[in-house]
Amino acid sequence: MLGPVSAGWAAPFLVDDFEGASNTRNGRSNVYAQEPSRALQMRTTEQHHGGASALLLKYDKKGTGGPYDSGGWCGYYTQVKSGQQYFDASPYATMTFWVKGAKGDESFMVGLADRHWDEAGDSVKSEPIGKYLPAGRVTTEWQQARVPLAVVMVDLKELASVAICFEKDCFPNGEGKGTVYVDDLAFE
Amino acid sequence: MKPFTMRFLMITFALGLAAPCATASAEDAVAAPAAPAPVAVPAREQAPLPASAIAPVPSPAHPAAPIVVASTSTSDTASSRASTSAAPATAAPAPAVAAAPAPVTPAAAPVSAAVAAPAPVAPAATPPPAPAPVATTVAPPPAPVKAAAPKLVVDDFEGSEVQNRLGSRTNVFQKAPSKAMISRRDDTIEGRRTRVLLLRYDKRAEGGPYGMGGWCGYYTLLKKPGHLVAPIAGADNRPEQTEEEYLDGSAHKAITFWVRGEQGGESFMVGLADRHWDKIGDSVKSEVIGKYLPAGKVTTTWQKAVVPLDAFFVDYAKLGSIAISFETDAFPEGKGTGTIYLDDLALE
Numbered sequence: 001m002l003g004p005v006s007a008g009w010a011a012p013f014l015v016d017d018f019e020g021a022s023n024t025r026n027g028r029s030n031v032y033a034q035e036p037s038r039a040l041q042m043r044t045t046e047q048h049h050g051g052a053s054a055l056l057l058k059y060d061k062k063g064t065g066g067p068y069d070s071g072g073w074c075g076y077y078t079q080v081k082s083g084q085q086y087f088d089a090s091p092y093a094t095m096t097f098w099v100k101g102a103k104g105d106e107s108f109m110v111g112l113a114d115r116h117w118d119e120a121g122d123s124v125k126s127e128p129i130g131k132y133l134p135a136g137r138v139t140t141e142w143q144q145a146r147v148p149l150a151v152v153m154v155d156l157k158e159l160a161s162v163a164i165c166f167e168k169d170c171f172p173n174g175e176g177k178g179t180v181y182v183d184d185l186a187f188e
Numbered sequence: 189m190k191p192f193t194m195r196f197l198m199i200t201f202a203l204g205l206a207a208p209c210a211t212a213s214a215e216d217a218v219a220a221p222a223a224p225a226p227v228a229v230p231a232r233e234q235a236p237l238p239a240s241a242i243a244p245v246p247s248p249a250h251p252a253a254p255i256v257v258a259s260t261s262t263s264d265t266a267s268s269r270a271s272t273s274a275a276p277a278t279a280a281p282a283p284a285v286a287a288a289p290a291p292v293t294p295a296a297a298p299v300s301a302a303v304a305a306p307a308p309v310a311p312a313a314t315p316p317p318a319p320a321p322v323a324t325t326v327a328p329p330p331a332p333v334k335a336a337a338p339k340l341v342v343d344d345f346e347g348s349e350v351q352n353r354l355g356s357r358t359n360v361f362q363k364a365p366s367k368a369m370i371s372r373r374d375d376t377i378e379g380r381r382t383r384v385l386l387l388r389y390d391k392r393a394e395g396g397p398y399g400m401g402g403w404c405g406y407y408t409l410l411k412k413p414g415h416l417v418a419p420i421a422g423a424d425n426r427p428e429q430t431e432e433e434y435l436d437g438s439a440h441k442a443i444t445f446w447v448r449g450e451q452g453g454e455s456f457m458v459g460l461a462d463r464h465w466d467k468i469g470d471s472v473k474s475e476v477i478g479k480y481l482p483a484g485k486v487t488t489t490w491q492k493a494v495v496p497l498d499a500f501f502v503d504y505a506k507l508g509s510i511a512i513s514f515e516t517d518a519f520p521e522g523k524g525t526g527t528i529y530l531d532d533l534a535l536e
Contacts, residue, residue: 116349116370120359124369153362153388155371 010091013187015162016078018043018055023185025087027079027161031057034072036065039166041076047181049098049142054183059108061166063175071175075108075165078185086115086158092187095147095162099129101138102179107170110145111163112152118160124152128170138180149187337439340535342510343408345372345385352533354435356409360387361511363402365395368514370406377446377490377531384446384531389456391514393523401523405456405513408533410435411466434463434506440535443495443510447477449486450527455518458493459511460500466508474499476518486528494536 016023023029031039040058048054057076066072080087095110107130111123130137132145149156164182168174343352349372352358360368371386387406396402412433443458455478459471478485480495497504510533516522 114369114371116372119348120350153367153369153390155369155386158371 010187012096013092015080015185015187016055017051017184018048018053018182019051023078023080025080025082027081029076029078031074031076032163033074034066036062037072037074037166039074039076044181047100049100049183051183054098054181056179056181057164058177058179059166060177061168061171061175063168063171063173071168073165073167075111075163077111077161077163079161081118081160086160089149089156089159089187092156093149094188095149095186096188097145097185098142098183099133099138099145100140100142100181102140102181104137104139106138106178106180107166107176108180109165109167109170110147110152111161111165112149112154113160113163114154114156115158115160117154123161123163123165124154125165125167126151142181142183146188337441337536340437340440342410342533342535343385344382344532345530346383352408354410354412356412358406358408360404360406362404363396365392366390366402366404366514368404368406373529375490375529375531382531384529386527386529387512388527389514390525391516391519391523393516393519393521400516403514405459405511407459407509407511409509410437410507411463411509432508434466434508436505437497437507437535438504440497440504442497442536443493443533444536445493445533446490446531447481447486447493448488448490448529450488450529452486452488454486454526454528455514455524456528457513457515457518458495458499459509459513460497460502461508461511462502462504463506463508465502471509471511471513472500472502473513473515490531 014024016029029041031041033039038060040056042056042058043053044056045053047056055076059074061074062071064071080089095112107128109125109128110132111125113123117123126132126147129145132147133143135141135143162185164180166176170176341353343354343358347353349370350358360370362368366389368387368389370388372383373386375382375384377384385406389404391404392401394401414430414432417428417430443460455476457476458474458480460474461471465471474480474495477493477495480493481491483491512528512530514524518524
C-alpha cells in the first residue's frame with residue numbers, strides 16, 4: 001500500500017515481470033522505430049530472471065539515413081499511465097530491472113516521459129546503461145540495473161511511460177545492433 | 189566571459205535550430221525542440237512523431253490566430269479563454285501572428301480572432317473645428333494618434349503543453365549537467381483559479397561545455413514555422429518550404445507575466461530573440477528578473493513582471509521567441525536550483 005511517503009520509502013512497485021500479456025498498469029507496450037532503424041520485441045522463455053519468461057529486444061540502430069540523416073531511432077516503451085491517469089512515481093527513488101546481452105557490451109539509455117514529454121512525443125534520457133550496472137557495462141550475465149529517478153528531471157507525479165532507447169550516443173559510431181534481455185522492471 | 193560559441197549552442201537548442209539531436213537526454217543536450225527521438229505514445233503507434241513534426245500543426249484547442257484582449261484589461265478572464273480554446277481549428281494557419289494593429293485603425297488589424305479590439309482612437313478623420321473667421325493662423329491638423337497595442341496573450345498555460353496560444357512550439361532547453369523540466373499546476377492568482385506553468389531548474393556551475401555547468405531554461409516561440417507547399421503538377425516533384433513568419437511586436441511595450449517561486453528568491457533572466465538572434469541560435473537577455481518585479485525579487489506570492497521591450501536591443505518587428513533563462517549571472521555562485529510558477533505570458 002502506497003502512502004504519502006517521500007521518495008524511496010514506498011514498497012517496490014512492479015511494472016512488468018514479462019510473464020503476462022500486459023504490464024501491471026494495463027498500459028500498452030511495444031517497440032517504436034523510425035526507418036531505417038528498427039527494433040523487435042518478443043517474450044522469450046529461453047532467457048529469464050525468475051519466473052518463466054523475459055523481454056527480448058533486438059535492435060538495429062542506424063547511423064545515417066532517415067530524418068535529418070541521423071539514422072532514425074528505435075526502442076521499446078511501456079506505458080505506466082492508464083488512459084489519462086498518470087502514474088505517481090514520486091514515492092520512489094529508483095527504477096530497477098534485470099538485463100543481460102546476447103553478446104555483451106550492448107547499450108541503451110532509459111527514457112522517462114511525464115505528461116509534458118508524453119504530449120511532445122519524446123522522453124528525457126538517462127546516461128548509457130553501463131553507468132547503472134555493477135559491471136559498468138552490459139554483459140552476458142544477468143545484472144540488476146538501478147537508475148536513480150533523479151537523473152532525469154521529469155514530473156514524477158505524472159509519469160506516462162518508461163522506454164529503452166537505442167540512442168546514437170550509446171554507440172561509438174552512432175549505430176549499433178544487438179539483442180538484450182530485460183526482466184522485472186520496477187520502481188523502488 | 190562567456191564564449192560566444194556557447195551562446196550559439198544554447199539557443200540553437202532553445203529555438204530548435206539544432207541539428208536533430210537524438211532526444212532529451214539527461215546527459216546530453218537535451219530537450220531539443222528539434223529532437224526527433226521517440227517516446228512511445230499510443231496514438232502514434234510505433235513511430236512517434238518528433239517534436240518538430242508535431243509543433244507546427246495547429247492544435248484544435250489552439251486556433252492559429254492569436255488571442256488578443258484589450259490592453260486595458262488585466263483580467264484575462266476564464267470566459268475568454270473558454271471561448272477561444274473551444275474554437276474549432278477550422279482555418280488555415282492565420283497569416284502572421286505579427287499583425288499589430290495599424291495606428292488609428294485597430295479594427296483593420298489582421299487578427300480576426302480578436303476578442304476585444306480596442307475602440308478606435310479618435311483619428312484624423314475627425315476634422316478640427318472650423319477656424320473662426322477672424323483667425324489669422326490655421327490650426328495644424330492633429331498629429332496621428334498611435335493606437336495602444338492590444339495585449340497579445342502568448343500563453344495562458346490552459347491548453348496544450350507543447351504549443352502556446354500562438355500555435356507555436358514551447359518546451360525546455362537544457363545542456364547537461366544543468367537541467368530543467370516543465371509541468372502544469374492549478375493555482376490561484378488574485379482570486380482567480382487558473383492553470384499555471386511549473387518550471388523547475390537545476391543550473392550547475394561546473395561540468396559540461398567549457399566547465400561552465402551547461403545551461404537550461406524554457407522557451408516559447410513567437411514565430412510561425414514555415415509550411416510545406418505542395419508541388420505543382422509537372423514541376424519539380426519536391427514540396428517547398430515557405431519562410432518562417434516572425435511576430436511583429438513593434439506596437440508592444442513590454443513582456444508581462446505573473447510569477448511566483450516555490451521558496452522565494454529564485455532567479456532568472458528573460459530572453460528575447462528577433463530574427464537575427466533566432467538564426468544565430470541565441471537571444472538577448474534582460475537583467476535579473478527582480479528588477480522587473482514590484483517586490484524586487486521573486487517571492488512566494490504572485491507578482492506581475494513587466495519587462496520593457498527596451499531592455500532588449502532587438503528588431504521588434506521580427507520577434508522569434510521568448511525565453512526564461514537560468515543564467516550563470518542570475519545566481520551569486522553561478523548555480524541554483526528551484527521551482528518557479530508562471531502564468532499569462534503576454535506582450536502588452
